[in-house]
Amino acid sequence: MAHDMQQPATSPVTDHVHFQTVEGDIREPEHIPHHKENFVTKYIFSQDHKTIGKQFLITGMFWAFVGGMLSLIFRLQLGYPGQSFPILETLFGKWAAGGVISPEFYYKLVTMHGTLLVFFVLTAGLSGTFANLLIPLQCGARDMASPFLNMLSYWFFFAASVVMLISFFIPDGAADVGWTFYPPLSGVREASVGSRAGADFWLISMALFIISSLLGGLNYITTVLNLRTKGMSMNRLPLTVWALLITAILGLISFPVLLGAAILVLFDRNLGTSFFLDEIYISGQHLDQVGGNAILYQHLFWFLGHPEVYIIILPAFGLVSEVLANNARKPIFGYRAMVLSMMAIAILAFVVWAHHMFVTGLNPFVASVFVFLTLLVAVPSAVKVFNWLATLWQGNIRFTPAMLFAIGFVSLFISGGLTGIFLGNSSLDIPLHDTYFVVAHFHIVMGVSAFFGMLAGVYHWFPKMFGRYMNQTLGYVHFWVTLIGAYLVFWPMHYMGLIGLPRRVWSLDAYQNFSMYGDLNRFMTDAAMLVFFAQILFILNFVYSIFWGRKVTEKNPWKSNSLEWTTEIVPGHGNWKGPIPTVYRWPYDYSKNGEEFIPQTVPYKPGEEKLHH
Amino acid sequence: MMTAPLPEENRYQALRLMLYLAIASMIMLFAALTSALLVSKGKGDWQLFTLPPIFWVNTLVILLSSGSMYLAVRSYRALQYKPYLNWLLATTLLGSAFLIGQLLGWQQLTAGGIRLSGNVSGSYLYVISGAHAVHVAGGVVMLLISLLRSWRRPLNPARLGGLQLLATYWHFVDLLWLYLMMFLYFNVS
Numbered sequence: 098m099a100h101d102m103q104q105p106a107t108s109p110v111t112d113h114v115h116f117q118t119v120e121g122d123i124r125e126p127e128h129i130p131h132h133k134e135n136f137v138t139k140y141i142f143s144q145d146h147k148t149i150g151k152q153f154l155i156t157g158m159f160w161a162f163v164g165g166m167l168s169l170i171f172r173l174q175l176g177y178p179g180q181s182f183p184i185l186e187t188l189f190g191k192w193a194a195g196g197v198i199s200p201e202f203y204y205k206l207v208t209m210h211g212t213l214l215v216f217f218v219l220t221a222g223l224s225g226t227f228a229n230l231l232i233p234l235q236c237g238a239r240d241m242a243s244p245f246l247n248m249l250s251y252w253f254f255f256a257a258s259v260v261m262l263i264s265f266f267i268p269d270g271a272a273d274v275g276w277t278f279y280p281p282l283s284g285v286r287e288a289s290v291g292s293r294a295g296a297d298f299w300l301i302s303m304a305l306f307i308i309s310s311l312l313g314g315l316n317y318i319t320t321v322l323n324l325r326t327k328g329m330s331m332n333r334l335p336l337t338v339w340a341l342l343i344t345a346i347l348g349l350i351s352f353p354v355l356l357g358a359a360i361l362v363l364f365d366r367n368l369g370t371s372f373f374l375d376e377i378y379i380s381g382q383h384l385d386q387v388g389g390n391a392i393l394y395q396h397l398f399w400f401l402g403h404p405e406v407y408i409i410i411l412p413a414f415g416l417v418s419e420v421l422a423n424n425a426r427k428p429i430f431g432y433r434a435m436v437l438s439m440m441a442i443a444i445l446a447f448v449v450w451a452h453h454m455f456v457t458g459l460n461p462f463v464a465s466v467f468v469f470l471t472l473l474v475a476v477p478s479a480v481k482v483f484n485w486l487a488t489l490w491q492g493n494i495r496f497t498p499a500m501l502f503a504i505g506f507v508s509l510f511i512s513g514g515l516t517g518i519f520l521g522n523s524s525l526d527i528p529l530h531d532t533y534f535v536v537a538h539f540h541i542v543m544g545v546s547a548f549f550g551m552l553a554g555v556y557h558w559f560p561k562m563f564g565r566y567m568n569q570t571l572g573y574v575h576f577w578v579t580l581i582g583a584y585l586v587f588w589p590m591h592y593m594g595l596i597g598l599p600r601r602v603w604s605l606d607a608y609q610n611f612s613m614y615g616d617l618n619r620f621m622t623d624a625a626m627l628v629f630f631a632q633i634l635f636i637l638n639f640v641y642s643i644f645w646g647r648k649v650t651e652k653n654p655w656k657s658n659s660l661e662w663t664t665e666i667v668p669g670h671g672n673w674k675g676p677i678p679t680v681y682r683w684p685y686d687y688s689k690n691g692e693e694f695i696p697q698t699v700p701y702k703p704g705e706e707k708l709h710h
Numbered sequence: 711m712m713t714a715p716l717p718e719e720n721r722y723q724a725l726r727l728m729l730y731l732a733i734a735s736m737i738m739l740f741a742a743l744t745s746a747l748l749v750s751k752g753k754g755d756w757q758l759f760t761l762p763p764i765f766w767v768n769t770l771v772i773l774l775s776s777g778s779m780y781l782a783v784r785s786y787r788a789l790q791y792k793p794y795l796n797w798l799l800a801t802t803l804l805g806s807a808f809l810i811g812q813l814l815g816w817q818q819l820t821a822g823g824i825r826l827s828g829n830v831s832g833s834y835l836y837v838i839s840g841a842h843a844v845h846v847a848g849g850v851v852m853l854l855i856s857l858l859r860s861w862r863r864p865l866n867p868a869r870l871g872g873l874q875l876l877a878t879y880w881h882f883v884d885l886l887w888l889y890l891m892m893f894l895y896f897n898v899s
Contacts, residue, residue: 242724311735315728323724353735357742364837369827372750372834388755388830393746400742 134670142252144244145670149251150229151562154555156251156258157222158636164213165629169622171206174198176622178604178615192270200603201290204273207601208291209265211276212299216306217261219409219547221254224310224348227412227554228317228341230562234661235335237326237680239671242319246312253309257302264298272299275601277402280373280394284365287379297366300359307352307359314345314352326660328680332436332709333697335659335684336429339436340415343443347404347411350447355401358394365389392457399450406543407446410510411439413550414481417503419684420553421485423657424500425492426693428685431484432709438477445474455523456530464523471521478514482507493688497655498572499557505580506549512584513542516591531601534594537587545583552579552635559639560654564667565646571638575631582628586621593617658696659684683709722871729875733882736845740886743841744893747834751897757829761899762818765839768811769891772846775804776884779877786873789865798860801880802853805846812843831898842890845883852876 143149173182174197181196192202229247233240241247264271273291274283282288283296321334321342334342364370371386373394378384414435422429429435451459451467459467485507494500516538519525529535552575559567594600598611605611605618653662663678678698686695686708701707750756782797816836824832856876 242728246728311732315731318731319724319728323720323727349731349735350738353739354742357739357746360837360841361743361746364826364833370833370837371827371830372746386827388750388753390750390753393749396749397742397746 142248144240144248146229146233146241146244146247147562147668147672149247150226152251153221153225153229153254154562156255157218157226158639160213160217160258161222161632162636164210164218165632167206167210167213169626169629170198171203171210172622172625174203174603175605176619178606201273202270203603204275204289204601205271205291205295208273208275209261209271212261212272214544215276215405215409216303217254217258219544219551220310220348220405221306223409223412223547223551224317224341224344225251225254225313226551227337227416227558228313228345230558231335231337231661232317232320232341233324234561234664234668234672235338235659235684236321236324237329237660237677238320238324239673239677241316242324243316247316250309250312250316253305253312257305257309260298260302260305264295264302267294267298269293269295271295277395277398278359278362279398280362280365280389280391281377284362284373284391284394285377285379285384286366297363300363300366303359304356307356310348310352314349317341317345318349326677326680329660329697332433333680333683335415336418336432336435337412337415340411340418340439343439344408344411347408347443347446351401351404351408354397358397358401361397362394392454395454395457396450399453400447402453403450404443404446406539407442409543409547410550411442413506413547414439416550416554416557417485417506418488419659420499420503420557421488421507422685422687423557423655424495424497424503425489426495426687427488427492428687428689428708429484430487430490431480432683432685434480435484438480441477442474445470445477449474452521452523452526455526459523461523468521468523472518474521475514475518478510482511482514497556498567498569498576499553501573501576501580502549502553502556505576506546506553508580509541509546509549509583513538513540513546517542528597529594531599532594533590533598533600536600537590537594540587540590541583545587549579555639557655558661559642560649560666561661561664561668563643563646564649565642566649566654567642567646568638571634575635575638578631578634579628582624582631585624586628589617589621653696656694657684658686658694660697663696663698682707685709722875725871725875726878729878733879736882736886739841740838740890743834743838744890747838747893747897750830750834755829757831758899759819759822759824759832761835761895762815762822764811764815764818765891768808768815769887771804771811772808772884772887775801775808776881778804779880783870783873783877786865786870789867791865794865795857795860798853798857802850802857805850805853805880809843809846809850812839815839835894835898838890838894842883842887845886849876849880849883852879 139145140148143152170185173180173185179197182193183196185193185198186196189198189202192199192205198206229241232238261271269290271291272278272283272295273289274296278296278299282292286293286296321338325331325334361370361372365372365374365386369386371389373391374384374386374389375391376383376387418429418435449467449471451463452471455464455467489504516534520529520535520538556567556572559565593611593614596611598605598608598614605614649666652664652666655662660678660680664672665674680697681700682695682697684697687693689695689708690705778797778800782794782801785794785797816839819832819835820826824835826833826836853876856873
């Protein structure tokens with residue numbers, strides 16, 4: 098075979114399909130003796146995409162735990178206002194004097210909860226994990242285009258994490274200006290406790306995070322476009338790879354804009370410029386900075402911020418499509434429509450940002466254009482939902498934990514997506530803006546949905562990552578508690594929001610008409626705790642299974658068609674021991690001609706009908 | 711370490727795509743900054759001032775450096791060691807001269823009363839030209855590395871691709887400056 102990598106290392110490699118690293122030398126498959134890996138190069142400064150994927154996953158899980166914990170603490174205040182929890186004072190000192198969290202602390206909690214979950218967990222933890230793990234394995238590449246830049250991508254994320262974590266422990270505490278970081282609250286040091294050093298830490302951490310995300314994106318796109326194995330045409334790629342590719346393109350175009358906004362805020366805060374500041378009085382003092390425009394920041398922020406929510410949800414689309422088809426034992430319904438609708442969503446992502454700004458005094462005509470474009474997003478989203486349901490229809494379904502989470506994702510995406518139609522209309526958004534209705538919408542459609550996609554991915558690809566299975570029973574418990582619990586937490590918020598309950602309020606005591614929600618808030622807080630404990634169960638299952646889980650004994654435990662299951666059970670650096678397999682068909686030939694599944698590496702039989710080409 | 715030579719052509723093909731993608735994201739950064747300027751300008755309270763004259767000299771310098779970069783690549787392709795090294799050195803010097811020139815330009819501005827923390831039109835000029843200068847400085851560092859690597863070493867035709875990548879980046883920061891200079895000329899002066 099021309100692309101055989103098994104030739105002696107001394108002979109020149111003439112193959113032009115399977116060259117591997119751009120940094121230097123071809124990494125030979127594992128069985129050829131090569132440079133020794135020690136603990137540091139294998140587990141810490143690793144350039145192996147699979148290890149880097151696990152690093153992203155574990156760091157993401159750490160942040161998910163922290164971010165979830167923060168939400169429980171502020172839910173305590175909402176569910177049990179005024180009640181003293183002495184342990185809080187023990188843990189947080191002056192921030193929770195008398196066991197009741199202070200308003201300043203409350204704002205820090207919601208700010209960091211949003212930042213951590215949106216960026217560190219559902220962007221880095223989701224894309225970083227699965228783009229790294231799956232792109233080379235499913236495209237048929239020995240590693241990323243640049244393993245070195247890929248390693249840097251993780252370590253920039255790590256540095257961003259360290260800076261963010263340090264900000265928790267400085268005297269004034271972390272930033273408290275909301276995850277959207279609007280000026281003037283974020284632009285003036287004197288504006289609040291969390292506008293001081295914590296906000297600088299936040300901005301520096303985000304700058305590092307953006308660099309990490311850009312370095313990762315360059316690699317993901319280049320690898321998909323340049324390093325596919327023989328026969329792996331673009332329309333034979335698994336939908337996971339398509340989703341991760343489109344996600345990376347979105348990030349590459351939108352993150353630099355956030356970087357620009359962050360630089361300008363840093364200047365306003367520290368160098369006396371007034372890009373976003375104008376005629377501000379703080380405690381009776383007039384600030385020198387005049388002539389700026391706070392709304393401008395919102396334009397810059399949401400030009401990233403809206404694509405960002407698709408950066409979060411698109412990888413989940415891909416993971417869910419793959420898990421659904423594999424476990425329904427059916428071809429994915431409408432492969433091409435799936436790809437086209439993801440492209441349509443990606444394009445629309447850039448022309449809908451002002452729907453976050455309907456109450457900024459936006460010209461009503463401009464608003465109507467953004468309403469129209471926003472509602473257009475419903476079309477490709479509905480196409481995708483239809484295709485997922487059609488894939489399930491009359492499938493021979495295996496209800497693995499991964500499959501349950503994938504089905505749960507579809508449920509949540511529908512529930513959350515429908516409220517998007519409310520909020521996309523400017524006339525409805527004006528009363529609903531900044532109420533709990535919005536909180537309910539984005540938590541269900543983006544937060545919990547993306548989590549479900551990610552969990553489906555973790556359960557499904559855990560055997561590939563660690564060579565062991567996760568415990569199924571614990572997986573079922575985890576799924577049902579999380580699904581029911583998440584609905585119990587977020588569903589009531591719709592009603593509260595419809596009646597006008599504002600978000601980002603420490604205590605509702607000031608509003609007589611919302612006092613009737615006391616019991617409901619307590620119920621939601623209790624449900625949130627239940628959901629959180631189910632996630633601890635998941636983490637325990639995850640850690641236990643890495644070391645003591647049931648061992649995988651066959652290469653292809655899910656009887657899947659895609660390439661990652663043609664490698665060794667635990668593939669070494671270089672992924673395939675022998676030559677990289679050639680691909681002959683798309684990855685969704687399930688239940689075809691009486692065969693349960695036909696892997697991509699099986700050539701067409703004479704006369705076999707092509708369902709897809 | 712067991713190694714085998716890489717098919718250089720493919721290696722540079724992947725790197726070239728990466729560079730184009732990186733350039734796309736840099737374009738987005740400057741698109742964000744320049745469109746922010748337009749929004750701020752539209753709000754009024756916009757002070758016009760004269761660009762420091764040395765900016766025009768710097769524009770000429772960076773244009774010339776693109777020319778010398780082009781000649782360096784051409785000499786490399788013809789495997790002419792001496793001219794290659796000279797042109798690469800010329801590019802490095804011109805690039806450094808541009809950076810020093812920009813620094814002088816900012817000094818002229820400050821001396822003329824246009825401060826970073828003054829009217830927002832001046833702040834934009836500092837931030838935009840500063841962000842560009844950071845990108846040029848990155849290019850100068852890469853040029854220095856290339857110079858060091860080529861020192862007293864025969865030219866390797868297989869490594870031409872690396873120089874071409876650097877040249878692409880260098881022409882990009884040059885073109886970017888032309889755009890920014892025109893943009894600033896029409897919007898702040």
